[in-house]
Amino acid sequence: MTASGPRPPKLGGTHLANLHTFLVAARHLSFTRAADELCLTASAVSHRMARLEDELKLKLFHRLARKVELTDDGERIFQAMQLTMDTLSEAVQERAHAQLQGQLCLYARPSIAQCWLVPRLGDFMARYPGIQLDVRVGNEPVDYRTRRIDLALCYSNGEHPGLRSRRLMPERIAPVCSPDYARAHDLTGQPARLSHCTVLHDVAAWDNIAFDTEWRLWLQAAGQNLELPERFMTFDRSDLSTLAAINQAGVAMGREQLVRKRVQDGELVLPFGGFQGVMNYGYYLVHPAHEAMPKRLQVLIDWLIEQADN
Structure with a gap:
């Protein structure tokens, strides 16, 4: 026995x-x-x-x-x-005619939200009028346990222990400034002249980084053996750093997904050449594991992937 x-x-x-x-x-x-x-x-x-x-x-x-x-x-x-x-x-939200209903909370970094996500949301609401999307932005680490966040759009290397992570789109970076600033400091093709400039930093590019990490990653990827100048200005949003660069405050580290249109429109120039990829850094969709993915969350993920591919 x-x-x-x-x-x-x-x-x-x-x-x-x-x-x-x-x-x-x-x-x-x-x-x-x-x-x-x-x-x-x-x-x-x-x-x-x-x-x-x-x-x-x-x-x-x-x-x-x-x-x-x-x-x-x-x-x-x-x-x-x-x-x-x-x-x-999910069972409560189900309808006999299988309509998609219910709330979703999407958390994103402020810069990608303003420059990429929010301008596209009209299309999502037109397609899925039954889904109430709650968009929140911030720089703090996401606490899924207390904040009831369904999905986060993060700028990271994709390492999110205990969570599901899928790369939405890659990101490349390069220094950007206004055309007038580039001319005034004779920057075109001369990275060494950064020493005469003010460098603009996004200190909250991703979690737990030094204030100049993004710039140092670019120097390494571009093969530039330079010291960053002592004159700098810091922001907690990449889009604000870029806006300061447009207004001749200095040279910012531009992210291709966020500044491409401003470069095309001539508001910004790339004084030292094109964008550089930095390891696996890009934009990732991150969420807790689900045994059965809620349908409304799946359609949001599918829609974001479609937008990234366009």
Whole structure:
């Protein structure tokens, strides 16, 4: 006869209510913030979690001095519940005639949102009027657990541990400035004359970088053994850096997808030649893993890929 441990409990109504509390607490990693969302006290949330752990015979949280963290069992159950909620949400949104309905939150870096994404959104809304798209922008790292973001459009090298990542389009970079600035500083074909210029930096190009990383990657890719000048100006958006360059504030690092039209229109020039690819950096679509991809999210991803191919 094989020995066996205690039989796992069957889930009932009380368990489901406490599991919902667990889902909120696990998403916030805070009993206090979970209590605010659920209109409970932090003590009540803590008691519910203790009772749930006792009933399930599982430890779900590590309770630290000022925060809580999920145990391995807690993380496993949280991921399973997230998938379940995705499935339920999709079922609620389904219609007998298979129309696409519901909300989607798309998060993007400000520069790609302004220069590339937003001008195209009219086409998406014309095709999918039943989808309510909530577009958010920012430079901070995306926290899918607390912010309810369905999809992020990121400028990165595609490395997003624990998430699904797909390259939407490549990116190449090159210094750009106004034609008048290039003439005034005799820059055309002479990168060494950067030492007489003000260099404009996007300090938030992607997560956790030095303020001059994008410029240094270009120097390496272009084979330029130069020191960057001491005169510089910093921005937290590439489009603002580019706008400053148009208005003769200095030389910015231009991203091809964002500045191509301004170069074609003559607002900007490439004083040191064409764009350079930098490793795998480009624009990526990033989202949590889904056992079954919600249809409205899939059509958004497909639409973005179509736009990138045009």
